[in-house]
Amino acid sequence: MTSSLLPTLPGRYYTDPLIFAAEQEAIFERMWFCAVRGSDVAEPGRFRTVTVGRESVLVTRGRDGAARAFLNVCRHRGAQLCAEESGSVKRTFRCVYHAWAYDLDGTLVAAPNLVRMPDVDRVEYGLRKVHVREWLGYVWVCLAAEPPSFEDDVMGACVERLGDLASIERYRLPELSLGRRIRYDVRANWKLIIENFMECYHCSTIHPELVHVLPEFAGGYAAQYYVGHGAEFGPDVAGFTVDGGAGQAAIETLAPEQGRRYFAITIRPQVFVNLVPDHAILHRMYPLAADHTVVECDWLFRPDVVAGGADLDPSVELFDRVNRQDFDACERCQPGMSSRAYADGGVLVPSEHHIAGFHQWVRDRLEGKK
DSSP states (O other): OOOSOEEOOOGGGGTOHHHHHHHIIIIITTSOEEEEEGGGGOSTTEEEEEEETTEEEEEEEOTTSOEEEEESBOTTTOOBSOOSSEEEOSSEEEOTTTOOEEETTSOEEEOTTGGGOTTOOTTTTSOOEEEEEEETTEEEEEOSSSOOOHIIIIIHHHHHHHSSSHHHHTTOGGGOEEEEEEEEEEOSOHHHHHHHHHOOTTHHHHOHHHHHHSGGGGGTOOGGGSTTOOEEOOTTOOSSSTTSOOOSOOOTTOOGGGTTEEEEEEETTTEEEEEETTEEEEEEEEEEETTEEEEEEEEEEOHHHHHTTOOOHHHHHHHHHHHHHHHHHHHHHGGGGGSGGGTTOOEEOGGGTTHHHHHHHHHHHHTTOO
């Protein structure tokens, strides 16, 4: 008899520091990585530092209004340039060790006795630049010398899920305002988090509030299982809120078929996009160790909703509960990855079969096939 169950990755893929190091190099340091919300670096000189793979990356905005990113390392003796997670400088980034200073475009502009050192080229010894794109209101960076196609890898993921780019552009994510941000410290491997987000076999077990709003999730099939499909709100549900009550003013540019529906997108390797009529929720993962992932989650609403002081709690609370339920489940799985019972992995039931494609993608990346 042929089994309808597919195998998962073996447990070591979630625990082995060597595999995690290989993933950092082959995945997070070679692909486009969603670093910060553009509004986090809205003005020239504002910055955030984020961990991308094994590197600390400094993201800022130049005087010309363009986002820029650099490796957060002074070119003199390797000191960390910005130790703070966020902040603002007026004109230059200045190393506290020997006072080398860099312009917002990364050029070396000052150092003690620099005029007496003619061999120090101010461009050659400027900050190491990182490739940058801005899309959906976020700054994406890529550490690779030759980055992959942003259109294929990032935009393509949205097309693959929704059927076209117009469907996500109608939500006007760049124009939405940040209503709430919550950071989660998850003691689990990043792949467990992605796998959890991709399937809904667990939804009826641990997400009662979500299943009330989206009744079809009780059947175990996730919305992103079907191209272009959005999960419909229940007949007695007015909005995507913790109690199903009315939400905020809807994004006015949506198509009729996007009303009263929830769409989810996975953009590999570390972004989840959730779309509902009145707001968007975007997760960014920062994998720090084989068993440690920080997830930053933004709730985005129409600017007039945020500026008007609307009560966002019912909307935020729904997915905050979903996040905490999911991350608790992932943390319950993490110890089991080290068990001899999971040495050869587990199984995927039919409603989870699409996760096998993610597993093969991970293997291909590690083997250099992508």
